[in-house]
Amino acid sequence: MAVRHYTLDFKLSAPADHSATVRGLQSVFQEQEMTETVHDTEGHGYLATYIGKNGRLAILRLHPHGLVTFDLQCCDGDDLAQVDNLLNALEKKLNTLLHGTIQRVKSLRRGVLPALQRGGEVDQYWPTADGRLVEYDIDEVVFDKDSAYQNIKILHSQQFGNILILNGDVSRLNMPHCFCGFHKRPLDQTDSQTPNSTMAKTKELSKDTRNKIVDLHQAGKTESAIGKQLGVKKSTVGAIIRKWKTYKTTDNLPLSGAPRKISPRGVKMITRTVSKNPRTTRGDLVNDLQRAGTKVTKATISNTLRRQGLKSCSARRVPLLKPVHVRAHLKFAREHLDDPEEDWENVIWSDETKIELFGKNSTCRVWRRKNAELHPKNTIPTVKHGGGNIMLWGCFSAKGPGRLIRVKERMNGAMYREILSKNLLPSARALKMKRGWVFQHDNDPKHTARATKEWLRKKHFKVLEWPSQSPDLNPIENLWRELKIRVAQRQPQNITALEEICMEEWAKLPATVCKNLVATYRKHLAESDLPYTQAIMGNGREHYAGKEILILGGGDGGILCEAVKLKPKMITMVEISFKLLFILSILYSLDSSNQMVIDACRTHMRKTCGNVLDNLKGDCYEVLVEDCVPILKKFVEEGKTFDYVINDLTAIPISTAPEEESMWEFLRLILDLSIKVLRPTGKYFSQGNCVNLTEALSEYEGLLRRLSCKVDFSKEVVCVPSYLELCSACHSSITSSSFRGATSLRSLNDVHYGKCSFHTDTAHMHYTVKQHSVASISHNPELRRLTDLGESVTSLPCPGVSILKPWKMWKWTMTTAKTYPLFPFSMGVICSRIKCRVVAMDLRAHGDTKVKNPEDLSAEIMAKDVGKVVEALYGENPPPIMMIGHSMGGAIAVHTAAANHVPSLLGLCVIDVVEGTAMDALNSMQNFLRSRPKTFKSVENAIEWSVKSGQIRNIESARVSMVGQVKKCDEPLSSPGISKSISEGIIEEEEEEEEDSVSNLKRKKEDDQEVKKESLYTWRIELSKTEKYWDGWFRGLSSLFLTCPVPKLLLLAGIDRLDKDLTIGQMQGKFQMQVLPQCGHAVHEDAPEKVADALATFMVRHKFTEFKEDFP
Incomplete structure (x- = not known):
């Protein structure tokens, strides 16, 4: 079924009331039984669509600078007399409404915007936005159906598998894109409240702004008033008005210099020729142009093609692939992807x-030098x-x-x-x-x-x-x-x-x-267009877990499928199936067509959409097969907001020419509505367009800068294989209003992390695997509410997944495992959300753990301890285990995993321990231990010090942690293999700094007596005694972590903690990482609930366990 395409274009010689014009035209379309939809694009004119029962579609655009465009699309079989009557009635009515101020102009759009075609023939040569032709080896039409207003195709390519084509027009779909995203940020007092502060970032005013200046001038406004209204300098306003008076145009005037030898038509001809036959020689092209009346040299041919992104290269030699080889390649990639x-x-x-x-x-x-090519020094025998x-x-x-x-x-x-x-x-x-x-x-x-x-x-x-x-x-x-x-x-x-x-x-x-x-x-095996999805979603740099996401478009299900894997709170996808730019802005309420796209992708694009389209509503997502504009307006009215808005329904228009203005209007409309549903720190991502369309991309950047809110954005280049070209991706970061000028890097992935650590003992060990907190903190009323966690961690052996926590915190000070360990709040949350048991183990020579050689705290021995405890707990058949460690505990967890001491290990989570940072910190560790208070008058004083010094930033966590880190002075002092009184411990520490003289010893004994009188609590462990083991715990840690053969998580308090090896590993995707920027080194104590949520989410995502039934 073919489509006939009619256009009428008018130029207004005087300003008009667009709203009244649209209302006045209602009667014309009512007579044709066409349904009307009108959009006011807020300063950018009006867009009205009219849809008839017989499939007829009309688009009316009233531009603010005096251009009226009308598109009418009819199917074969329509009465041509009725079509003529409609066109004549429309022109007559416009003349009446606008008092004869309209003038019919020749349409310039037909060469740019192709007519809508249904059931078009499959051509292996498809045009791109910059006029080039790319070749696809299409061998099969998998799906080809017509809806009321478009043709939907799924074509099979030997190179790229199945490709979705909508409306039969691939000139906009199959080309490199610039994926653009921005973060909305509030203006503070240092920002201008007008676009003037950002206007200087653009090289020149857009054509739309220049036309507005002329319109306002004709309306009688002064240059100063125009400049204030539009945020433009008075001198710029005057220059534009003078140009308009002299040349009757606001366009850029032709530059000086000779014109190019090859006309634009000739450029397209030779570009098309070499695209069809890349082996065409420059001589052949010279002859072709000469027959067309243009005489050029071979150098001119080379320069012209180079400007089109084409250069002469040696053809690569590749294996001869027969169809059977291609199918085998594709099968292998899909099976192992x-x-x-x-x-x-x-x-x-x-x-x-x-x-x-x-x-x-x-x-x-x-x-x-010239002519020296045969000199022996310049040759290779x-x-x-x-x-x-x-x-x-x-x-x-x-x-x-x-x-x-x-x-x-x-x-x-x-x-x-x-x-x-x-x-x-x-x-x-x-x-x-x-x-x-x-x-x-x-x-x-x-x-x-x-x-x-x-x-x-x-x-x-x-x-x-x-x-x-x-x-x-x-x-x-x-x-x-x-x-x-x-x-x-x-x-x-x-x-x-x-x-x-x-x-x-x-x-x-x-x-x-x-x-x-x-x-x-x-x-090498990735789905052809997977980079497209990754780029528009931020390439793994965004944290979607627990967030609310709005997807506009995305009918193939690719973005939805990837987003669901990241465990967001809720995804709302509003599917509108029309991806062609020139038709996207006007097709509404076409549920059957949208459903057809979804059905086609559900059947033929399973590798892209997975099973998310099998049901339009899931546990964390909902697909609305409706027009996105009314839905967005509804969200605005209801005050509904989102953390992310991902626009996969419209790209940046291919140019800034007047005929593309309607596309810019629709882009502005979507942009405006998206901002209104974004939260104050929300993020917006959209597809872009061909990287060669520099003018259009620059216009889009200027559009972002002129938004009422502050926007940060950046670009990167990605390659989408089936586009056969490079794509530019644009992402951005939020700058808080209180820290203007500083761009804060957000998290580098979408997975969260838990935090724990575990340690044990070797051969003849007496190990503690009970929840020590129940007995040790019940005396503190503020902590009694935590004692109900005991049942969750003491039942051994336990079914399902066990979370092993080698306990021993190093948070610039190291604390004994005798504390209520491992972010108890987080353990409670974890146990309440997922099916697991938590096992925390004391370090050797800590708590009730006893071994033959407690002085040996080397990484190798403590890693063996972990394996021995697992074997003692579970025998030869341990359950699946997730191992978690913080700081030094994380280092021991890595050594344990690398040595394969836990055979049933499923995954590894390491919290805020990086080799480079740890080794640097060790140099000043003894100074830190000597500088901290040696005694406290009470536990509350110790808690107060830990918070004020920044060691722990969460007061509730400090009240739990510090209970086990200090002890009464009359209790024996603990150190690895040594028990001393507090006075002996203090004397020994001070002797490291002062000479061992009789007067000094006497003074120290006097100080000790004062300590016993005035101070009641001191540190439980002498950490300085373990210094000889510090280097072994952390040296080579990053390399060991990267080689651990299990899924790995790294949770950091700041991205600056990454060393070189981990940075490279992160770029290669060898582990998953998340940054909690508001935390100190004791991440699990500063943000226990976030860490617990992250750990539970990660374990469920990797199918280590599952959420409990009563968990929402």
Whole structure:
């Protein structure tokens, strides 16, 4: 069913009342039985739509600068006489209403905005916004249906899988985008209340503003009044008015200089030619233009194409892929896309390669003068056939390179099996592969021979099923490239030296290189447009957990599917299915069409939307198949607000030309309504457009700067594979009104973290695994409300997941586990929300724990302690365990996980401990211990000091924690393996600073007597005695953390705590991280509820456990 497209454009010679005009036209459309919808875009004119029962659609736009545009779209079969009558009646009515001030003008839009087409033919060449054609290998139309107002297609591409196309127009859908986001922030007293303060950021005024200046001037206003009203300097206003009087236009005047040799039409022609046939030569293009009457040189052709983003490059050599290979590649990627990173780390990758003695393993550039290219210093000697070569077989894993051997004879199946028998298993042992490791090799006939398969089966080796013709999927190819570059740099002179150097350089390959190659493997398998979803959502830098999100558009379900995984409080998605910019602003109340898009994606785009579209309402989301504009207005009236608004329904218009003004109007409308439903610190993300459309993107940035609220935003470049171009992504951060000028980085991921720690003892141990808090704090009335937690943590063994907490806090001071440990408030919240048991263990020589050698507090021994306690608690079959540690407790948790002392370990959470920061802090630790008060008159004084000094920022947590950190002076002093009186402890500490003289000892005894009289409480543990172990706890911690083969969480009080290794690991996605910026080092004491919520959310998300039935 084809569509006929009619347009009428009028220019007004005098200002008009737009509201009255729209009302006056009602009778014309009522006669045609068309339903009317009108939008006032607040200073940007009026937009009215009229929809008829027979599918006829009319769009009327009244622009503020005197332009009236009318679009009429009719289906085949409509009575042409009725169409003519409607157009004539409309023109006549407009003349009457506007008193003959309208003038019919030629439409400029037909070359820019294509007519709506239903059921258009599938063309492998599709245009982009900048006029280029890109080629898609479409081999199948999976879905093709017409709704009342659009055509919906899902096409299958051999490159990118299924692609959703709406309205049959891909000129706007399949192109690079700029994803833009901003945060709304309040104005403070230092900000101007007018847009004037931000106007200086734009290079020039928009055409809309310039036209407004002229309109106001014609209305009789002075230049000063116009400048104040629009926030523009008086001199600028005067310049624009003078230009208008002289040239009768507000457009930029032509610049000086000769025009380009190739006209815009010629540029499009040669661009289209090279897009269809990239092997076209410059000579061919010169001849084509010459036949068209334009004579240019080859250099002009090169410069023109370079301005279009095209440059001449050597064609890459790639494997010949047949359709069966393509299908196998796609199947492999889809089957393994969701495999966790830990699975790929347990794969041994193998392959063979050939290295030539004088081959082209690296490039060499020289600085030389003209005509000196043949000087010996400027040449590379070559020999025939590369001077000889060697064949190598090698393997590697994420833990480092395996064995590398030379294949001296022509390899056959028997030789290949011999190589595997002598090298594969030793490599696995040397790399310390986990049980169940997987072997990868390609589909070479020697590898797939029946005898080889049988040999692998008998050896019980697991083999990764591999698609043919897919060297790009094997990360060892990158390792071979690295090896060849290293070998070439050493310039071997004979075959023997070549082999020796290969072996040496292979052994030198850093394990980090191998880890990085495997860590990024999932990106090679990612769904084609997954980067689009990630970019518009903030690329993992936003925290959606517990937040309210509004999604505008997003009918394919991709954003909704990803957002649901992040455990938000509620997601409201308002689906409007029309993604074409020129039609988006006018199609409303088309529930059946919207539902058709959802149904199509639910069936054919499962990899994108998952199962979220199976039901339009879930536990944390709801899909409204309605027009977004009335819904937004309803939210504004009700006062409903959101933490995030994600706009996936309209992109930035492709230009700032007058014919695109209606698109800008709709963008402003959505922008205005989105701001009104954003919370004061809310964030708004939207798709953008082609990175080449610099004028349009600059206009959008200016639009953001002119908003009534303060906006911060930034951009980054991402690549969406099926767009075949780069995309620019725009994100921003909130600046608090009390800290103007400082951009605060928000959290770097969307997952939260819990906090705990645990420690135990070795072989002959008496361990404490009860909740010590019940007995130790019941004397304090303020803490009695916590004693009901005892039942939650003492029942052992327990079903489901156990949360092990090696207890020992290091918060610039370290506290004994005899305290009420590990953010008790958080434990209560965790136990009330998820099905688990919490087990907290005392450090050796602390609490009631007794061991033979309590002085040994090395990381290795304490890590073994944890394993021994788990074995004593649960025997040979421990339940799934989540291990959590804070500070030094976190360090021991990492050592325990890295050494695999807990075989049933599911996950690891580490709280505010980073190798670099910890090592720096150790240098001043003794000074800190000496500077803190040695005694307190009461527990309340100790609590008051902990809060005022910033050690603990939560007074309630301090009242719990400090109870166990101090003791009465008449109790024996505890230290690792040593018991002393408080006076002896004080004397010993002071002796470190003063000479051991008789007078000093006498004075100290007198001071001790005063202490006993005036002070009742002192520190329970002498932390300075453990100094010799501090370095071992933290050195190499970041590397160990990154290699732990379980899902990992890192909760920090500030992003400045990250060291280099963790920063790189975070960028590679090796762990999840969240920052709680309002907390000190004792994160779990400063924000116990947030940490508990985060830990529960993380465990449920990773399916370690589930929420309790009574949890909302």
